[in-house]
Amino acid sequence: MHDAPLDTQHPRAASAPARAAIRLTGLRALRGLAPVLLLLAVVLADLLIPGRLHAAPVMAAVPVLAAMTLPVWATAVLACTALAATGLLQWSDGLWGRPASDMTLMSVSLVALVGLGACALRRSRERELRQVRSVAEAAQRALLHPLPRRLESLELCGVYLPAEAEARIGGDFYEALPTPHGIRVLIGDVRGKGLPAVGASAALLGAFRELAYREASLAGLARGLDESAGRQIATMEEGAGAAEPRALFTERFATALLVEVPRDEPVARFVHCGHPEPLTIRAGRVHGHVAEPPGAPLGLGDLIGTPQVEQTVPFAPGDRLVLYTDGFIETRDRDGRFHDLAARARIRATQPLAALVTGLRADLLKHADGDLDDDAALLVLERGRAGEPGR
Incomplete structure (x- = not known):
């Protein structure tokens, strides 16, 4: 792979x-x-x-x-x-x-x-x-822009593992942008396979790159992405000749997590859209952040009716945010046990950023015996300490 x-x-x-x-x-x-x-x-x-x-x-x-x-x-x-x-x-x-x-x-x-x-x-x-x-x-270069090693006070490092050995792109996607409202990050996973999933990923990334600069609130950005995903679903269903509205929605929605890091506050804001919870590594300890309430996946907001709610957590200099898709937690070993990303992050919490990401990647591949059933993406953000020069 x-x-x-x-x-x-x-x-x-x-x-x-x-x-x-x-x-x-x-x-x-x-x-x-x-x-x-x-x-x-x-x-x-x-x-x-x-x-x-x-x-x-x-x-x-x-x-x-x-x-x-x-x-x-x-x-x-x-x-x-x-x-x-x-x-x-x-x-x-x-x-x-x-x-x-x-x-x-x-x-x-x-x-x-x-x-x-x-x-x-x-x-x-x-x-x-x-x-x-x-x-x-x-297409990969156009769809998934290479992320910079550093965005202002944030250092970024991550990995993307496609399930198919010869694949270059898949249904997982990510982006990080410095906007007037702070640094905004998107990570998500389109439900579905093949070219439809790639097309949906491209549409959502394009919408995020536009809306991230315009929308003042993270919740408003999430609503805009949900509307874009809804239009994408409708277009796909029309092209597929679906007999009933939303007949194909189960293979066309996307889970996503939106993150905003303000420049002048030691916090991070999240909006969960049916996505796995992010992890915070602070002083060598790992904390999970469950959505309260959980938001609807992108494309299903008008069906489920769950509002997009912002969640604020401490994110001080030296803290890390671990963002990932479900491939990092739903991969099973030969005995059917799920991969415990949080446990592996606790073991590696004190490692340097690049070593942390490399180790988590190796842990996943070892757990899966080198054979992933689903795409897996992981992105770790580390907030620089005050007065620390960019690297």
Whole structure:
């Protein structure tokens, strides 16, 4: 499974892609040599084994192996080399011109042609896959902007883990913006999978980036996002041809948590929209903040009718806020036990910020045995101490 970090503060983060690239290059070189080594092995085996045993028919495997690992031109060169080597081996064994020799040459020729066709198809699919990945990476950069390491007095560090190994984007989303009303942060999770979830995430992030500057109150910002999500649901249902209004709402709403950190007050304000409670780390202790009352998920406000209520908690210099999606608490181990994020945060509460995030990520992957069932995002905010310079 691949992970897409929100931030790369950890000193080893930059070198990890380089090490992975080196390993991948070595593996590709080894795979490229495999058909050449097989060709040489067949020639040696045929020359060394007793007269009635002939290894030349195994030469048909050379173009097949080449087609799996090499470009078309290299596959063609090896196929021709294999065919020529087969003919020479047949001649040296005194089999040239016999029916068995003709059948061997025909078999190698046919397999070589099929291998060339398969190689051309594979290369075409690889080009298409590279294009798709390029588009996905561009979409990720547009959808999930890389978060800065520091926003005014806040230091940020986090990680995003898609459940699908080849995924670049998913249904979890996040954003942090310095606004006239303070630093505002959004983290959320769209219910649903695939492109509809990505589309809903994009719509909500776009609305947040606009409303965060306009709305004076955090509750007003939450209401604006709920209206935007409602319009997104209606559009999706209309496109899907839903027979009844809101027939598809169960797969189209989003849980979210809105956070506001005022510049001149040692507090943080929350608005819960059906999202897991945030955690505060203060003086090495972890505190959870349950919504009172719990707010409705974005897109369901007009159905449930629960008002969006602001909650204020202390957030002094040196304190940390841990924001996360449900992938960090609903992931189960082999025995069916949920991951206890709060417990892991208590163990790592005194670690530096980057080490804390790296450790929590490792704890989740270890608990899931490296196989996540859902996307998981985590973002930790640390408030700088008075007079502390930006880093």
